[in-house]
Structures are given as structure tokens and as C-alpha cells.
Amino acid sequence: MTTPSQALRFHPLRDSATMLRRNLKRMVRYPSMTVTLIAMPVVFLLLFVYVLGGTLGAGLGGSGGRAEYANYVAPAIILMTVTATIQGTAISIAMDMAEGIIARFRTMHIARVSVLTGHVLGSMVQAAISLTVVTAVALLVGFRPTAGLGGWLAVAGFLAAVTFALVWLAVALGQVSKSVETASNLPMPLVLLPFLGSGFVPTDSMPTALRWFAEYQPFTPIIETLRALLMSKPLGPNAWIALTWCALIALGGYLWSKRLYARETTT
Amino acid sequence: MTTHSRPAIAATGLRKSFGDHVVLDGIDLTVPQGTVFSLLGANGAGKTTTVKILSTLIGPDAGDVRVAGHDVVREADAVRAAIGVTGQFSAVDNLLTGRDNLRLMADLHHLTRADGKRRATGLLDQFDLADAADKPVSTYSGGMRRRLDLAMTLVGSPRVIFLDEPTTGLDPRSRRDMWQIVRDLVAGGVTIFLTTQYLEEADELADRIAVLDKGRIVAEGTAEELKRRIPGGHVRLRFADTDGLDAAQRVLGQASRENDTLALRVPSDGSLRSLKTLISLLDDRAIEVDELSVHTPDLDDVFLALTDTRKVAAQ
Incomplete structure (x- = not known):
């Protein structure tokens, strides 16, 4: 056994902060990515509220129509903002892998995980920006949440947990992708999952098999928790189910990512 | 240390x-x-x-x-x-x-x-x-x-x-x-x-x-x-006409002849002594040489010789 000398000690926090700075700089230098990531949920929001909102709102059973539907769909759009962001995470990880820079990091004496944590933290910042913009647009088109300050803080904390979990999954997806194109396609199912849940219409309007899937897939309790927090309704068991899903996805994504990063490159 | x-x-x-x-x-x-x-x-x-x-x-x-x-x-x-x-x-x-x-x-x-x-x-x-x-x-x-x-x-x-x-x-x-x-x-x-x-x-x-x-x-x-490690060093002599080329070949014996360029390739290690011998041989018989150049094997020769025997044999 050799005792690690002073010079060989790792600095994971410092290295992660450095990598975070790198990712934030990349974000600033490549603003079209951020714009695209924000545009997608905004377009869906406008589409669902103005084109489909009147009819779908009537189907909710209340009397609110379009205004009521705006309140119903906003949490799903907010979640969609997170999934769009992680699509960006997978793309930028795949870009790193395709360029030689990761090989350079691998031959340097730095805390290995910092390359990945830099991306995770950078994506969290990106998500925070996107979520702020999308929520602001939702408020402009008629979203009227009833949450007070405490409720909003809970929403922020909950979204941070959801983003953290999904970003780790995206870090793994970005690494398994052989190309940047694959990396942008792989997270697609995650973007579609809110549709196959309670995001856009209540699940009891769906055929039996689909309803069964919709009720048990992770995004439904996540959306229901968001909805309850934003509209000051009772949480029920959904919050715990959602947080358990987040913990599982985060752990799975982290372990998978770490394993992928440690593997040898054969090319 | x-x-x-x-x-x-x-x-x-x-x-x-x-x-x-x-x-x-x-x-x-x-x-x-x-x-x-x-x-x-x-x-x-x-x-x-x-x-x-x-x-x-x-x-x-x-x-x-x-x-x-x-x-x-x-x-x-x-x-x-x-x-x-x-x-x-x-x-x-x-x-x-x-x-x-x-x-x-x-x-x-x-x-x-x-x-x-x-x-x-x-x-x-x-x-x-x-x-x-x-x-x-x-x-x-x-x-x-x-x-x-x-x-x-x-x-x-x-x-x-x-x-x-x-x-x-x-x-x-x-x-x-x-x-x-x-x-x-x-x-x-x-x-x-x-x-x-x-x-x-x-x-x-x-x-x-x-x-x-x-x-x-x-x-x-x-x-x-x-x-x-690689043979292939030689001196290349170029002449004004075929008479010079013929005369030189008679004197130098084991040299390879390039008729179209009126040149002779004489095997040599490129040392000063061997050059001196060569030059005095030609000088004694008053053979006019237009141009003389010394060729040592370069790494290309080495590389080809070591990594692909077929290519060298074909040259």
C-alpha cells in the first residue's frame, strides 16, 4: 500500500465547481440550445391552451373551459420543461464524448465524477432558467395557481428533486449514445410520458389498459404532486410515491452513469 | 530519490x-x-x-x-x-x-x-x-x-x-x-x-x-x-553523353546503368575515402562527369524494408 501524498489528493468539490463553470460558459456561448429547450414546452403550452383548451376544458366537467384547462395543463408543461432540459443534457454529454475533451479529462489527475457532476449542476441551472420562463408564459396565458410562498418553495424543491433524478438518467443516456443524434432521440420517451399519464387529460377518460399504465407510471404521481402544490390541494400519497420514484431514478441513473464513465473506450 | x-x-x-x-x-x-x-x-x-x-x-x-x-x-x-x-x-x-x-x-x-x-x-x-x-x-x-x-x-x-x-x-x-x-x-x-x-x-x-x-x-x-541496417547507399554520376557513360562503366564495373538519364549508380557507403577513390579512378582516365550526388538510405527505406518485405523486393 502506498500512502497518497499531498499532491495526489482529490478535490471533487473544487473540480465539480470548475466543470460547472465550464458548462455555464458553454451555455452562454451556445444560446440557441437554451432557446430551443425553452421553445418546445412554450409551443406545447400555447397549442394546448389556445387550440385544444376550449374543448378539453369543457371535458374536465367544470364550467371553466379554456381557463380551467390552463390550470390543468400547466403542471404537465412544467414537467415537460424538465424533460426538454434533460434532452439538452444528453446532447451535451454526447458532444463531449464525441470530441476528444473527455479523453483529456480521463488522463488528468482530477476527481473523475466531477466531469459528470459538472453536467448535472449545469443542467440544474439550465432547468431553473427554463422553468422560470415557462412558468411566466403560463401565467401570461391564464394559469392561475393558488399556492402561497410556502407552496411555491415546495414546488421549487420538488422540481429540483425531479430534475436531479432525470438529469442523472440523461447523463447515462448521453453516454450510451454513439452519436449526438442518438442522444437527442433517446430521451424522447421521457418527453412523451406526460401524455401517457394525467398530464393533459384525466386518466379515467382513457381505455383500460392505457389507464392502468398511466396510473402506475412515475410521471403521473409527479404531475399530481405538482398540481396539488400549485393549486393548494391536499397531496395525498402522491408526494411520497413521486419522491420514491425520484430517488430510484436518481440512484439508477447515477450508478449507470458512473459505470459507463469508468468503462474503457475501445476505439 | x-x-x-x-x-x-x-x-x-x-x-x-x-x-x-x-x-x-x-x-x-x-x-x-x-x-x-x-x-x-x-x-x-x-x-x-x-x-x-x-x-x-x-x-x-x-x-x-x-x-x-x-x-x-x-x-x-x-x-x-x-x-x-x-x-x-x-x-x-x-x-x-x-x-x-x-x-x-x-x-x-x-x-x-x-x-x-x-x-x-x-x-x-x-x-x-x-x-x-x-x-x-x-x-x-x-x-x-x-x-x-x-x-x-x-x-x-x-x-x-x-x-x-x-x-x-x-x-x-x-x-x-x-x-x-x-x-x-x-x-x-x-x-x-x-x-x-x-x-x-x-x-x-x-x-x-x-x-x-x-x-x-x-x-x-x-x-x-x-x-x-539497410543497404542502399550509392553515388549517382551523370554524364554529358553515352561515350562518357560507356567509358565510366568500363572502369567502374559493378554499377547499374540508367540509359535514358545517362547516369550510373555506384554502390557506396558515402565515406570520404570511397569518394576519393571513385573520383581519382575517373580523373585518371579523364572521364568527364557532369554531376555527382551521394545518396544514403533514408528512414523511408528503413521503414519499408522492415515493415513490408514484398514492397522492397519489388523496387
Whole structure:
């Protein structure tokens, strides 16, 4: 056994902060990515509220129509903002892998995980920006949440947990992708999952098999928790189910990512 | 500490396969500190795999490999702290500027802000990148990118530097700039492990050269030693007319004749004595020679002779 000398000690926090700075700089230098990531949920929001909102709102059973539907769909759009962001995470990880820079990091004496944590933290910042913009647009088109300050803080904390979990999954997806194109396609199912849940219409309007899937897939309790927090309704068991899903996805994504990063490159 | 007697790189019995494909089939290497060692080989000979193993990117299947005195498998972290790698494909962040890239390296080497700033500026000047320092790397030319790549490698002041085909795809001028940079580094005591497919490059820079072919080292030595192993030195004499050519051939006997260019190739080791003998032979008989040139085998001859016997036989 050799005792690690002073010079060989790792600095994971410092290295992660450095990598975070790198990712934030990349974000600033490549603003079209951020714009695209924000545009997608905004377009869906406008589409669902103005084109489909009147009819779908009537189907909710209340009397609110379009205004009521705006309140119903906003949490799903907010979640969609997170999934769009992680699509960006997978793309930028795949870009790193395709360029030689990761090989350079691998031959340097730095805390290995910092390359990945830099991306995770950078994506969290990106998500925070996107979520702020999308929520602001939702408020402009008629979203009227009833949450007070405490409720909003809970929403922020909950979204941070959801983003953290999904970003780790995206870090793994970005690494398994052989190309940047694959990396942008792989997270697609995650973007579609809110549709196959309670995001856009209540699940009891769906055929039996689909309803069964919709009720048990992770995004439904996540959306229901968001909805309850934003509209000051009772949480029920959904919050715990959602947080358990987040913990599982985060752990799975982290372990998978770490394993992928440690593997040898054969090319 | 026995730092100075210890070789910078020492490998014995290094083997690596990818599936059924044997890439390195038992390689021994020793590179003394402060020297340039060049691994020469065609595409697919195993050069890059060797660099990847020596720089801890992949593990060997067998063999004892030590870099800067540390085992590349068991003490990979210590190896990483001592080395710098500039690969075939530039390892730079295209979205960042040249200065950002250097500052990133400085931060990862835990330099203080002031030191990092100073180091970045110094390297930008040294590598002639000061004018483009604050432009995104995506706008750089191939030569600039390669220089930045090497500058990034130098931020941490590595003791052993791996350069994997550092001039592939560069124009002749950028290539010469790169050579000068390498010479300056060696003058500063750094050990360089260089892979190249350009024999001229190995001849220019390397103290010792190893020729890698199909996963084995088929020759190793200085450029001179390698050249001496190969026959092919000759003196070429050109004449004004066939009379001169005929007369010379009668005198010199075993020479090969090139009728269309009115020239003779006389086998020779190129030494002054053999030239003197040759010249007096011609002079005694008053044979006029238009032009005389001495040809020693170059590394191309060596490379072809060692790596592909068919090609040499066909020549």
C-alpha cells in the first residue's frame, strides 16, 4: 500500500465547481440550445391552451373551459420543461464524448465524477432558467395557481428533486449514445410520458389498459404532486410515491452513469 | 530519490487485444528521461493503443508498464499527475475560447486565479495564439487547434508528454512550428513520447526510434543505427553523353546503368575515402562527369524494408 501524498489528493468539490463553470460558459456561448429547450414546452403550452383548451376544458366537467384547462395543463408543461432540459443534457454529454475533451479529462489527475457532476449542476441551472420562463408564459396565458410562498418553495424543491433524478438518467443516456443524434432521440420517451399519464387529460377518460399504465407510471404521481402544490390541494400519497420514484431514478441513473464513465473506450 | 536514473517510461511484455484482434503482441520499451522517443508505424500498427495504455486510458492485458516510476494500473492516479497527453483528435472545447480552455486546465490543476491567468496568457503568447485568444475555438485553423491542444497539455507542467501523431493533417509550416515547440520542451528537461507516420519527423526529433509493425517492435535504435541496417547507399554520376557513360562503366564495373538519364549508380557507403577513390579512378582516365550526388538510405527505406518485405523486393 502506498500512502497518497499531498499532491495526489482529490478535490471533487473544487473540480465539480470548475466543470460547472465550464458548462455555464458553454451555455452562454451556445444560446440557441437554451432557446430551443425553452421553445418546445412554450409551443406545447400555447397549442394546448389556445387550440385544444376550449374543448378539453369543457371535458374536465367544470364550467371553466379554456381557463380551467390552463390550470390543468400547466403542471404537465412544467414537467415537460424538465424533460426538454434533460434532452439538452444528453446532447451535451454526447458532444463531449464525441470530441476528444473527455479523453483529456480521463488522463488528468482530477476527481473523475466531477466531469459528470459538472453536467448535472449545469443542467440544474439550465432547468431553473427554463422553468422560470415557462412558468411566466403560463401565467401570461391564464394559469392561475393558488399556492402561497410556502407552496411555491415546495414546488421549487420538488422540481429540483425531479430534475436531479432525470438529469442523472440523461447523463447515462448521453453516454450510451454513439452519436449526438442518438442522444437527442433517446430521451424522447421521457418527453412523451406526460401524455401517457394525467398530464393533459384525466386518466379515467382513457381505455383500460392505457389507464392502468398511466396510473402506475412515475410521471403521473409527479404531475399530481405538482398540481396539488400549485393549486393548494391536499397531496395525498402522491408526494411520497413521486419522491420514491425520484430517488430510484436518481440512484439508477447515477450508478449507470458512473459505470459507463469508468468503462474503457475501445476505439 | 533515484529520480534521474529511473527511465521515464518502461514497459516489458506489453500485450493488448480487442476481442480476437491482437493489437500489441509483447512490446518492450525504455525511454530515458529528457529524451524524445518516437514510435513509428503505419495506420493500425498499434501506435495509438500503446499511447492509450501508457496514458492510463485503457489497461494492458499483460505486461509491466511504468510511467514516471509508477505502475499504470495500480498507481494510475500518480501517473496521471505526472503526464500530459495530446492526442490525434484535438481535445479542446470548441464552444469555449482559447483562453477559456487554458483557464479551465489551470483550474483543474488547482492553480490560483492569478497564476492561472498568468499561465494562460504566457502560453497564448508562446504558442502564437494571443490574437485569437478570445475567439471561440470552433473558428481556429487546424494548426492553431493543435497548438492550443498542446498548450493545454502544458498547463500542468507535465514531466512526460505523449504526442500522438501531433502533426497529422498539418501544413508544412505548422508542422515545422510544432517541431520547434517539441525541441524547446525537450531542452527544458521534459520526456516526449511521440508517435508518427512521418519518418522525416522521427528523424528530425527523436533520440531513439522504434518501428512498430503488426503489434511488434521490429527495430529500435537511433535514426543512424536504423539507416545503417539497410543497404542502399550509392553515388549517382551523370554524364554529358553515352561515350562518357560507356567509358565510366568500363572502369567502374559493378554499377547499374540508367540509359535514358545517362547516369550510373555506384554502390557506396558515402565515406570520404570511397569518394576519393571513385573520383581519382575517373580523373585518371579523364572521364568527364557532369554531376555527382551521394545518396544514403533514408528512414523511408528503413521503414519499408522492415515493415513490408514484398514492397522492397519489388523496387
